[in-house]
Amino acid sequence: MSNFEAAALAHRGARRRDPADRLGLVTAVLLAVAAYAASIGHDFVYDDVHVIVDNWLLHSLGNWRAILASPWWGVEMYRPLTSLTLAFDWTVGGGSPLLFHVVNVLLHAVVTALVFLLARNYLPTFGATVAALAFAVHPVHVDAVASVVGRAEVLAALFVLGAVLAYSFDGRLAAAGDVTWRRWLSSFGCLALLALALGSKEMAFATPGIFLIVDWLDAKQTGTRPADRFARHWVLWTGSVLLTAAFLWLRSTVVGGLAGVHAAPGIEGEGVVARALVMAPVVLEYVRLLVFPLRLSADYSPDFLRPVAQITLTGFAGFAAVLLAVLVAVQNRDRAPVVSFGLAWIGGTLLIISNVLVPTGLLLAERSLYLPSVGAVLLAGWAAGWVAVRRKDVAVAVVALVVAAGLARTILRVEVWRSPGPFLAQLVRDAPGSYRSFWVASLLAYETGNRERGEELALRALEIQPAFPNLWQDVGRRYAEDERWLEAAHAFRAEFRLDSARQLAAAEAIVNYVRAGELDSAAAVGERAQRLDPTDYRVMIARSDLALARGRPLEAMTLRRQVAWQFLGVWQYWHLTADAALEAGHCPEVERSMARIAALHGDGEPLPSLVERAELARCEVGG
DSSP states (O other): OOOOHHHHHHOOOOOOOOOHHHHHHHHHHHHHHHHGGGGGGGOOOOOIIIIIITOOOGOOOOGGHHHHHHHHSSSSSOHHHHHHHHHHHHHHHHHOOHHHHHHHHHHHHHHHHHHHHHHHSSHHHHHHHHHHHHHOOOGGHHHHHGGGGGGHHHOOOOHHHHHHHHHHHHHHHHHHOOOOOHHHHHHHHHHHHHHEEEEEEEOGGGHHHHHHHHHHHHHHHHHHHHHHHHHHHHHHHHHHHHHHHHHHHHHHHHHSSSSOOOOOOTTTTHHHHHHHHHHHHHHHHHHHHHHHHOOOOOOTTTTTTTOSSOOOOHHHHHHHHHHHHHHHHTTTTOHHHHHHHHHHHHHHHHHSSSSSSSOOOOOOGGGGGGTOOOOOOOOHHHHHHHHHOOOHHHHHHHHHHHHHHHHHHHHHHHHTSSSSSHHHHHHHHHHHHOOOHHHHHHHHHHHOOOHHHHHHHHHHHHOOOOTTTTHHHHHHHHHHHTTHHHHHHHHHHHHHHHHHTTTTHHHHHHHHHHTOOOHHHHHHHHHHHHHTTTTTTHHHHHHHHHHTTTTTHHHHHHHHHHHHHHHTOHHHHHHHHHHHHHTOOOOHHHHHHHHHHHHHHTTTTHHHHHHHHHHTOOOOOOO
16 A cells, blocks of 8 residues: 555544645535536537427426336436436426526536545545546536536436445444444435436446445455455445346336447447447547547547447557556555556446447447546546655646646536537537538538538438438438428438337328328338337328328228327317318218317317318208
8 A cells, every 4th residue: 555545544534624625625616616607607508408498298397207207318218316307497497597507517516525525535635635626627527517418427426426435434334333323324325325326327337336346445445354344234235236226127117128229320239249349449538538638529429430340450459458457456456556446436437338238329428427537536636646745846736737727628618518509510520520410510501591511411421320210300301391202201211210119200201202192102101100009190190191192081081080089179180180071071070070179279260161161062060
């Protein structure tokens, strides 16, 4: 054990009485707030719009039962606690982004404080302060804190750190033979915090593994055997494993599997070995972002980050980096156990999002490095302390320079997230060559009226990532806007083929095939969609359009009437039913549907025109 860590152990019992501790803690917290203060006035940006603004479920805390039973976004993830906090913010703040951003900044400040407390368990005040300061201003955190949906990362880190501190405290109580209420509080508090972490984000699945390395480091710090340390509260650890397994089961029932539906672009259908080969070069990006995050990006999709399932030079370097980290951790397990702990923390948390164990929806996202960076700043705190033992002035100067640079880079990056327009333009600059940057550039071109350029960019995005249903959806809607019905239908059909749960895509494909006169193609899509879900109202309405085009008004009327009975209070569906009934000359249904329209909508449009058509068809209405 180094002299630096020996000093940490010597001061461990007195750290709460040390004024320098309070100064370090308060300084780090204030710096965390200062770094993100400007984000409080920001708008909803990027994923915030889809996850929050367009999601009615999160617009009232009264929907809490449905929130607990629903995925986070689409059918990909399950983060009920994060969703509940967003619903709370919307309810209290009336949908204004202000409260969302205030909460994110405050949560980041709390996490920074917990990082200090964790570091102070194992490092002297100076090292712990450096770790907390580095965490407070680390530029890679901007994606998690300035983006509202990044709250999932912040909440997960908060509760994981809380659970780790409670677990470590429980270990100390167990070692002292404490069986009082404090032991019960620490044990059940640890499990409660773990449950909250699991409900925040999938990254928390690494927590039982983190508990093991905490026991190991606590044993090293106290000069005891790790096995003895673990044995004193193995029941708590077993409880954490069972709780994690239970939540994993719950999550799989909600999202339909361990990893949701869609794998990250480039690893669709790949096995463990192929995924490891694809992710090996990404390790270098992890290292760069944690150590030198000068260049940042909200997107790391192909071909900005190119997935290749074979050995490459960068892939070899990535495997070498992993091997080097393992060797350093093993070599320093006795001389500098905090170094081994920090590396293990980074590796264990990154493993959850690495796509190796199970495929996820992203190759890399900066926000997902929020929790792994705790291990990185512990290494920074240890290194600063090691230098300070030899040259305090040099250590202080270097730390001041690094923290100032980090703060400046963070403040500049926070500004990028101010509003959708500047953010999307920056995304295109940040990730040249990625399918998402071409897609975003396409959206911007369409917004400026340059539809030809917009189409060109969208097609370039599809060349890179043809298996992304959202992209096909956007292309289809653009073609439909331009009344290019057949091309729109092909795009919607491609979307439906990629994701058979998208019944709306099937309906849009049917409608556009009908407009293009391709009735057989419309029927083929309709038959498949009907087999998958025979009661989907959107497909039923689209099939009714097809029936009318084929001269089958009675079939169209039946389909529309079934939808109208699903939505008794929606007059528009009764209008559609009446229209088909008039085409079929089915006067009883005309009379029934028009009565419904009158009861729901009064005598306004479109009732007079329907009455006129009914009279021409010699149907008696209104009598």
